[in-house]
Amino acid sequence: MIAVSSESKNKIEMVIIPIKVHEFLSKELKRVIGENASSDLNFEQGKKIGMSLVRGKHKNDPEDIKRYLKKLILIGYYSGVSSKNSHIKTFSNNKIVLSGKSRFDQKNKDSYSNPTLSYVTGYIVGFMEELTQKKWKGKYTKKIKDKNIIIELIIERKNV
Amino acid sequence: MNLDFVEKVISLDFFLDASTAVLKNSFNKFKNSRIMRVETFSLSQEILEKYTGKAALLLFFNYGEMSAELMAKEKKIKNNNYVEIIKEFTEFAEQRKWIKIKNLKLSEDSAILTCEWTLQSKNHSIKKYCVCSFIEGFIKKILSYSEDKRFLCNEVKCLARGDDCCEFRIKKQN
Numbered sequence: 001m002i003a004v005s006s007e008s009k010n011k012i013e014m015v016i017i018p019i020k021v022h023e024f025l026s027k028e029l030k031r032v033i034g035e036n037a038s039s040d041l042n043f044e045q046g047k048k049i050g051m052s053l054v055r056g057k058h059k060n061d062p063e064d065i066k067r068y069l070k071k072l073i074l075i076g077y078y079s080g081v082s083s084k085n086s087h088i089k090t091f092s093n094n095k096i097v098l099s100g101k102s103r104f105d106q107k108n109k110d111s112y113s114n115p116t117l118s119y120v121t122g123y124i125v126g127f128m129e130e131l132t133q134k135k136w137k138g139k140y141t142k143k144i145k146d147k148n149i150i151i152e153l154i155i156e157r158k159n160v
Numbered sequence: 161m162n163l164d165f166v167e168k169v170i171s172l173d174f175f176l177d178a179s180t181a182v183l184k185n186s187f188n189k190f191k192n193s194r195i196m197r198v199e200t201f202s203l204s205q206e207i208l209e210k211y212t213g214k215a216a217l218l219l220f221f222n223y224g225e226m227s228a229e230l231m232a233k234e235k236k237i238k239n240n241n242y243v244e245i246i247k248e249f250t251e252f253a254e255q256r257k258w259i260k261i262k263n264l265k266l267s268e269d270s271a272i273l274t275c276e277w278t279l280q281s282k283n284h285s286i287k288k289y290c291v292c293s294f295i296e297g298f299i300k301k302i303l304s305y306s307e308d309k310r311f312l313c314n315e316v317k318c319l320a321r322g323d324d325c326c327e328f329r330i331k332k333q334n
Contacts, residue, residue, distance in 0.1 A: 013198040016256040
């Protein structure tokens with residue numbers, strides 16, 4: 001039982017907290033429940049946010065879907081992945097690859113940690129599921145190149 | 161700049177209609193801060209409580225203290241009157257959607273802050289104890305920057321305990 005009514009379907013309630021507190025909290029969660037469980041949790045939380053962005057906006061036309069994705073990239077789909085260097089690498093009915101560059105920064109490892117990238121992947125999967133009303137799955141890859149980390153989010157249709 | 165704007169941004173109609181430049185600028189104004197869903201914050205707390213029991217509350221108390229230090233630095237608070245600090249804190253916390261104030265009673269050496277909810281109690285499952293240790297820690301620490309320095313802050317009512325509000329009693333120590 002929840003103390004008071006939780007957020008409604010169409011409204012996401014947000015708080016602003018210091019980055020430092022957010023980082024400590026994420027680290028503590030990872031330490032207590034383990035990195036895998038923390039990643040799963042982040043995936044689900046990201047998915048909820050992604051879905052809420054396009055709630056009720058169902059699209060079939062690939063061009064419409066692409067337009068929505070481009071808008072999402074322009075805003076910067078997550079602070080850890082710089083929107084300046086992000087683009088749609090592959091786009092088809094069944095597979096989408098988004099590629100982005102995250103600055104390699106030893107002091108801010110949180111921005112490309114596995115739980116964070118799980119959050120981002122969940123975010124795009126939720127976004128695509130709500131937009132297309134179809135089931136999608138997602139994974140990510142990260143490669144260190146020079147002083148940058150190349151992050152790719154691979155989103156694919158389920159059971160195709 | 162307030163959080164209502166960010167909530168609008170996150171609703172899709174705005175997401176598609178507003179120009180990207182406007183959206184980017186509004187997000188950039190929250191430097192050194194991160195936007196987080198209230199539900200995620202509560203869920204994180206509940207998970208930590210499940211694994212570590214009440215020790216989790218102490219952790220959030222520390223996070224509150226940490227945030228107070230950052231606020232004191234940002235607002236350049238040092239040896240101010242405690243009433244001024246409490247007022248400044250309530251404004252700061254409401255802007256960030258940490259609390260929704262119902263009532264604030266201030267006297268010379270004590271204060272009672274009543275909130276409709278806090279970021280911790282809002283989505284928390286019902287417990288036998290008060291859960292708003294982040295706010296307790298914040299108030300206690302921020303008042304250590306006052307001219308009197310020593311204050312106690314206790315939460316005596318909590319939504320998560322089934323009370324009708326969250327109530328914090330603040331008292332000057334002799």
